[in-house]
Amino acid sequence: MQKTLISLAFALGIAASSTAAAAECPSLPQGTGVEWQEAEGTNYKVCRAIDEAGTQLLGVMLTPEPQLKLRRRNRVEEGMVGRHEVHWYRPEIVEPGAAEKRVTVIELDDDRYAQIWLDANDPAQLKRAMHIARLMALY
Template sequence: MKSWGKSHRALPWLCFLLVLSANAQEAAPAQGNCPMLPADTGLRWEYRGNADSDFCRALRADGSEAFGLYIASKSPFEPKRSDRAEAATIDGKPIHWYRGELAGKPNVQVRETLLEVGNGKMAHIWMQASSPEQLKEVLGQTEGLRFPSTRLSVNK
């Protein structure tokens, strides 16, 4: 009975370690100020940053860009209500995606959004999709992003 008591005391620690291990597998780690990527996407970050900004590209296994984001105190992107497309959530917060265009590529679907991420910083997120199916996939991947501050506010 005494040996059971010793192993019984170790049980909470084993459970704790199992939970930590499971949580570590749920999301890919963030780099710089890039948000955490959901593990089931198979994406990885390519990161560049400096004291004033962070540039993050979510790359597929083949090296192509799924989406990108730029975090800084200001963004050149200004959402226009007339360009609103899909409503969604990122990090549990409601957002709207806005349609964009690429010169010379009328069949590419472009989406962008702008979020406040705390500390006076904005995140401009963009994506380009070659088909409605790919657009749906990438929109779903961005919904699983988790920002380090987790203090996003609704975009304009």
Template sequence: MKTLPAFCLLLLSVSAPAWAQQTPPCPTLPTNAELQWEQRGDHSYIACKAVTADGRQVLNVMLTSRDPKISLERGLRAEEGNFSGREMYWYRPDLGGRNMPGMESRRITVVKLGKDQYAQVWINAESPAELATLRSLAQQLDVSAASATLLSAGR
């Protein structure tokens, strides 16, 4: 009978490190956003996808410890903004010069949050009004805790 308690202790000691290595949570969404995060990640990134009740992805935030090296051309610059306390610009997606329907309400940006801390943010709005709402929502997000946790987990 003494083997059962020993087995339980062994099981707990194996499970504890797995709990400690869980991916940090996505930033808190405002309660009135009516969106829900879908999340995935590991020690080097966190991908947060905000989805509507009908499953449409409208806002994506990826936090990473690696520079994404995404080239955002000045000619595609759209609006000034703020993300997690950092000033930045939103850009229209580069489609190789093609003008596709619905793309006027989509945006992308990359924000350097700190040393080895980056955020890539995409907005997939269906209208200019929804774009304005999602830009405002993105401005309210605070990713500092998640990005700091990500950075420390990667070391």
């Protein structure tokens, strides 16, 4: 019995550690002209929404724990990602042209987080990226 419990615990541990990597990218809304480019590692999956011109508008990183430490002083606005209410933050490291970049973290489940970033070079791109994020099916 104890051997069975140890084996089960080990199997569950392996399953939990690979959950983020096995996760699917959230569904993108139709008609937005973007597609996912996907990459994954041992415990994460990265989904980048790329438009027809090859520009990345937003990204989602699915992980078992958040990698970002968001500071309240960098909070710039509220919004929605799918059905989740979020606070958008300016990234800590700001590069030239990064005034319209945003990041947030959403807890989806126990040991399941989505780190989301918007890559916008101007207010119009930011509005488009936020619209896509708002319509994205993220569970």
